[in-house]
Amino acid sequence: MESVIERITRGHFWKFHGGIHPPEQKQLTNNKPIRQIPIPAELVIPLQQHIGHAGELLVKVGDKVLKGQPLTQHTTAMSVPIHAPTSGTITDIKNAVIAHPSGLSDRCVILAPDGEDTWRERQVCNDVNMLSHDDLISRIASAGIAGMGGAGFPAHIKASSQKKINYLIINAAECEPYITADDLLIRENSPTIIQGIDILAKLLKPTQILIGIEDNKPEAAKVLMQACENRTDIKVCVLPTKYPTGGEKQLIQVLTGQEVPSGVIPVNMGIVMQNVATCFAIAEAVIHDIPLIRRVVTVSGQALEKPQNVWALLGTPVKHLLDCCDFKRSSKPHLIMGGPMMGYSLPTDAVPVVKTTNCILAPSDKEISQENKEVECIRCGQCAEACPAQLLPQELQWSAKAKDHDQLQKLNLFDCIECGACAYVCPSQIPLVHYYRVAKAEIRQKHLLEVKAEHAKARFEARKVRLEKEKLAREEKHRKAAEARRARMNAGTPEGENAKSAVAAALARVKAKKAQSGIADVETSAESAPISPVAAAVARAKAKKLAAKKKAEQALLSTDTPSSEASLEQKAPLNANNATLESKENQASIANVSDKPSDATISKDGDEAISKPTKSAQVAKAVARAKAKKRAKEMQSEKAPENANKSAESKVTDSNATLTETATETEKASKTIREEKVIPNASSANKNNETKVSVSSETPDDTNDTAVTEPSKQDRIKAAIAKAKAKQQSKPKADLVVDDLKASANNDDSKEKRIALAIEKAKAKKQQRTEST
Amino acid sequence: MSTLIAILVLGLIATCFGALLGYASIKFKVEGDPLVEELDALLPQTQCGQCGYPGCKPYAEAVANGEAINKCAPGGEDTIKKIADLMGVEVQPLDESHVADNTPKVAFIIEEDCIGCTKCIQACPVDAIIGASKQMHTVIIDECTGCDLCVAPCPVDCIKMIPITTTTSNWQWDLDNIPVVQID
Numbered sequence: 001m002e003s004v005i006e007r008i009t010r011g012h013f014w015k016f017h018g019g020i021h022p023p024e025q026k027q028l029t030n031n032k033p034i035r036q037i038p039i040p041a042e043l044v045i046p047l048q049q050h051i052g053h054a055g056e057l058l059v060k061v062g063d064k065v066l067k068g069q070p071l072t073q074h075t076t077a078m079s080v081p082i083h084a085p086t087s088g089t090i091t092d093i094k095n096a097v098i099a100h101p102s103g104l105s106d107r108c109v110i111l112a113p114d115g116e117d118t119w120r121e122r123q124v125c126n127d128v129n130m131l132s133h134d135d136l137i138s139r140i141a142s143a144g145i146a147g148m149g150g151a152g153f154p155a156h157i158k159a160s161s162q163k164k165i166n167y168l169i170i171n172a173a174e175c176e177p178y179i180t181a182d183d184l185l186i187r188e189n190s191p192t193i194i195q196g197i198d199i200l201a202k203l204l205k206p207t208q209i210l211i212g213i214e215d216n217k218p219e220a221a222k223v224l225m226q227a228c229e230n231r232t233d234i235k236v237c238v239l240p241t242k243y244p245t246g247g248e249k250q251l252i253q254v255l256t257g258q259e260v261p262s263g264v265i266p267v268n269m270g271i272v273m274q275n276v277a278t279c280f281a282i283a284e285a286v287i288h289d290i291p292l293i294r295r296v297v298t299v300s301g302q303a304l305e306k307p308q309n310v311w312a313l314l315g316t317p318v319k320h321l322l323d324c325c326d327f328k329r330s331s332k333p334h335l336i337m338g339g340p341m342m343g344y345s346l347p348t349d350a351v352p353v354v355k356t357t358n359c360i361l362a363p364s365d366k367e368i369s370q371e372n373k374e375v376e377c378i379r380c381g382q383c384a385e386a387c388p389a390q391l392l393p394q395e396l397q398w399s400a401k402a403k404d405h406d407q408l409q410k411l412n413l414f415d416c417i418e419c420g421a422c423a424y425v426c427p428s429q430i431p432l433v434h435y436y437r438v439a440k441a442e443i444r445q446k447h448l449l450e451v452k453a454e455h456a457k458a459r460f461e462a463r464k465v466r467l468e469k470e471k472l473a474r475e476e477k478h479r480k481a482a483e484a485r486r487a488r489m490n491a492g493t494p495e496g497e498n499a500k501s502a503v504a505a506a507l508a509r510v511k512a513k514k515a516q517s518g519i520a521d522v523e524t525s526a527e528s529a530p531i532s533p534v535a536a537a538v539a540r541a542k543a544k545k546l547a548a549k550k551k552a553e554q555a556l557l558s559t560d561t562p563s564s565e566a567s568l569e570q571k572a573p574l575n576a577n578n579a580t581l582e583s584k585e586n587q588a589s590i591a592n593v594s595d596k597p598s599d600a601t602i603s604k605d606g607d608e609a610i611s612k613p614t615k616s617a618q619v620a621k622a623v624a625r626a627k628a629k630k631r632a633k634e635m636q637s638e639k640a641p642e643n644a645n646k647s648a649e650s651k652v653t654d655s656n657a658t659l660t661e662t663a664t665e666t667e668k669a670s671k672t673i674r675e676e677k678v679i680p681n682a683s684s685a686n687k688n689n690e691t692k693v694s695v696s697s698e699t700p701d702d703t704n705d706t707a708v709t710e711p712s713k714q715d716r717i718k719a720a721i722a723k724a725k726a727k728q729q730s731k732p733k734a735d736l737v738v739d740d741l742k743a744s745a746n747n748d749d750s751k752e753k754r755i756a757l758a759i760e761k762a763k764a765k766k767q768q769r770t771e772s773t
Numbered sequence: 774m775s776t777l778i779a780i781l782v783l784g785l786i787a788t789c790f791g792a793l794l795g796y797a798s799i800k801f802k803v804e805g806d807p808l809v810e811e812l813d814a815l816l817p818q819t820q821c822g823q824c825g826y827p828g829c830k831p832y833a834e835a836v837a838n839g840e841a842i843n844k845c846a847p848g849g850e851d852t853i854k855k856i857a858d859l860m861g862v863e864v865q866p867l868d869e870s871h872v873a874d875n876t877p878k879v880a881f882i883i884e885e886d887c888i889g890c891t892k893c894i895q896a897c898p899v900d901a902i903i904g905a906s907k908q909m910h911t912v913i914i915d916e917c918t919g920c921d922l923c924v925a926p927c928p929v930d931c932i933k934m935i936p937i938t939t940t941t942s943n944w945q946w947d948l949d950n951i952p953v954v955q956i957d
Contacts, residue, residue, distance in 0.1 A: 098941070100941050100944075102939075102941060102944040104939065104940065104941055104944060106940070106941060438945070441944070441945045442945060445943060445945060448943070449817070452818075452918075453816075453817055453818035453819075454818070455916075456818040456819065456820060456899050456916075456918045457813075457818040457829065457830075459899040459900055459901075459916065460818070460820045460828060460829075460830075460898050460899050461830075462900075463898065463899065463900050464828075758888040758928075758929055761886075761928070761929045761930070762928040762929060765928060765929070765930060766928075
């Protein structure tokens with residue numbers, strides 16, 4: 001059996017299955033040299049122009065950049081940088097429509113060229129042999145070279161393969177009709193291309209280098225043969241023209257007879273393939289230190305007056321290219337990026353040229369019809385004959401339409417190279433490749449979701465385990481602490497005895513308290529005797545409880561009954577003085593008409609009425625206020641929808657009023673403290689405190705912000721009550737309050753304000769919730 | 774005599790088979806319910822609790838025990854169909870009380886409003902929120918299942934659910950939806 005090289009030398013090549021011979025349209029552009037076009041007014045440079053990840057941005061808006069200056073840096077192996085194609089200013093970094101079939105936007109650097117085209121400093125390398133392997137790889141990587149044939153795979157990854165390479169294949173087949181970019185590049189720059197091939201050969205050390213070129217490019221083939229005349233390691237293979245010879249797997253099969261199995265990448269078979277334009281870019285990058293900032297683009301199609309290959313800077317909007325080639329605008333202009341077989345329609349002509357753009361096609365309506373004339377599949381089987389990947393296109397089509405993803409994978413959908421041969425031969429004009437693309441994307445998405453679900457499940461399970469562990473640890477800790485306490489108490493040490501006696505004392509206190517409250521009950525019911533202020537306070541606390549109960553009952557019976565009256569009646573036998581009553585009435589009325597801004601004055605009146613306060617009056621007032629608050633709460637919850645419409649200003653007044661009120665009460669509270677000092681019975685003072693606490697405990701919010709500055713417990717309680725009141729009034733309009741507070745927080749950006757804002761927000765939310773339930 | 778032999782032989786055979794079955798029941802004992810595992814694999818693993826169970830696994834267990842198959846809102850009709858196939862029951866429409874749009878979303882914390890209460894961290898079933906007490910919290914987008922459970926506990930309403938944006942990597946070919954604009 002003859003070797004691959006012998007066969008190639010004799011000009012005998014292998015064949016791949018299927019393939020088609022679409023009409024060539026290369027004559028439109030292959031007879032004209034590559035044209036230099038003027039720099040466009042604006043360059044749109046997408047951050048990601050290849051397979052992998054975008055690099056990290058190095059520039060910011062307003063920066064002046066020089067030609068060839070990197071705009072991003074590569075951070076991961078699969079990222080390649082981009083460079084400024086010319087000197088100019090970065091005017092914007094924004095999302096713009098990119099060269100992608102979806103027409104989606106992505107991050108782009110907008111560069112306004114200054115027209116001077118000033119290069120950054122370059123380090124020209126005269127002898128490639130001086131550079132080490134790593135130097136070469138880093139030069140290729142930092143020049144931002146990605147495969148220029150269409151896929152955009154980072155070139156430095158392919159070039160740094162550590163495997164034993166038998167064949168380095170240079171793909172110059174260019175099998176798509178219309179495209180002549182590589183053809184012209186070879187004709188004009190063959191020495192540079194050979195230099196690039198040599199660099200790759202130095203990196204990969206292949207046993208044989210094969211250049212595959214179709215026989216429809218005789219001039220280019222001739223130039224290449226001349227350039228390689230004295231080279232034994234490079235073989236220029238002129239292949240019979242057939243679409244898609246330029247496909248990676250197909251070209252490997254044609255040149256070496258080896259079929260690339262499904263799911264295997266050619267590197268594992270000892271084969272590396274690079275596009276001829278990539279070789280050119282590598283040579284420029286390594287020798288002349290020119291990063292990948294321009295490429296040859298075939299601008300073709302019968303809708304152009306002057307179709308031609310052009311040197312386009314990356315980022316040049318397609319519109320600029322079309323203008324240079326005299327685009328004849330029709331009613332329904334149609335633009336294709338890539339060739340007619342594998343390209344995709346562009347959503348707009350603002351799309352920029354990227355590293356993988358080899359062709360812009362502007363066909364006339366006659367050339368490529370936009371109308372979809374799809375009819376039913378007649379099962380002729382021509383697609384299966386044409387498929388270069390030996391798949392069953394019609395079966396795939398049915399499964400894709402039925403969204404039978406399992407069947408699609410069984411039919412090896414992912415081996416489809418989307419060459420479009422099946423759609424080309426289809427007599428029913430079914431856009432088969434489109435169905436495959438949709439199905440592929442769906443399957444990929446499904447797979448991603450499955451991976452994510454699996455991940456979420458693992459995290460969920462891990463969390464459950466962790467919570468369980470924490471719970472056990474907590475229980476263990478509590479148990480241990482309890483045991484330790486018990487052991488300490490039973491140890492017989494002085495501390496243990498102390499602890500024991502402390503517990504006993506506490507129990508005794510509780511008992512005593514119980515007994516006392518029993519006595520207080522009796523006193524309250526007696527009600528005739530002149531009672532001490534302390535006893536009165538205790539009694540009031542009791543009555544308040546009773547009132548609350550009654551009120552709850554009444555509320556059940558009918559919500560319309562004015563419960564404040566009822567509570568006043570309950571209170572009547574215990575009234576300490578008229579002032580208290582008055583203040584109570586005031587409070588109640590305030591609660592009823594809580595949205596009135598006159599609130600502050602009224603409550604102040606009430607305060608003045610008891611400005612000569614006995615302690616019992618104070619307590620009574622607090623109780624009354626709590627009651628009023630409760631009543632207000634009821635009213636508010638009924639009124640809520642109406643109140644919500646009230647203006648924000650009245651609320652501001654409310655909260656201001658509350659502040660003044662709090663201040664007044666602080667004064668009062670300090671008076672109370674002084675009085676308490678006079679009162680001989682300490683335990684009764686304790687009682688008094690308890691009553692107050694019970695009142696304040698009805699206000700659920702924390703009072704930390706005010707409490708910090710207040711001197712004593714009583715003061716804090718008072719402030720809390722006052723605050724709670726204010727809160728009740730302002731709650732229905734809490735959203736607006738929040739706005740106000742926000743405004744004030746902006747003015748005075750202190751921490752307290754922000755805390756207050758958060759608390760206010762939380763309260764508002766709570767209130768809204770209770771209303772909605 | 775022949776009756777006795779027949780009884781003996783049959784008895785012997787019965788003993789043999791009995792021993793065989795007994796051995797098989799020990800040797801090939803199935804740990805746990807494989808149906809639950811299969812059901813769990815079909816569920817979307819958002820752990821959102823919208824079905825009324827605290828996670829996907831508990832719901833899978835409940836379905837295996839006869840719970841309605843139409844309670845998974847994030848999974849939608851697809852999941853119901855798959856469960857119905859597996860369980861051999863009729864496909865039911867999604868439970869009305871669970872009808873929700875199941876566009877994929879992720880939680881987003883408005884960081885300047887966050888007061889650092891850690892309530893959302895405790896609510897997150899997949900530990901996708903990071904932060905500490907009185908420190909700003911944030912969501913790890915890649916870990917978030919979009920279950921919505923962190924939104925309710927937030928006292929200052931600083932968490933919102935935002936739909937996952939379409940990028941070129943998760944874009945679906947939809948041939949009718951390519952935004953075709955007039956080129957002029």
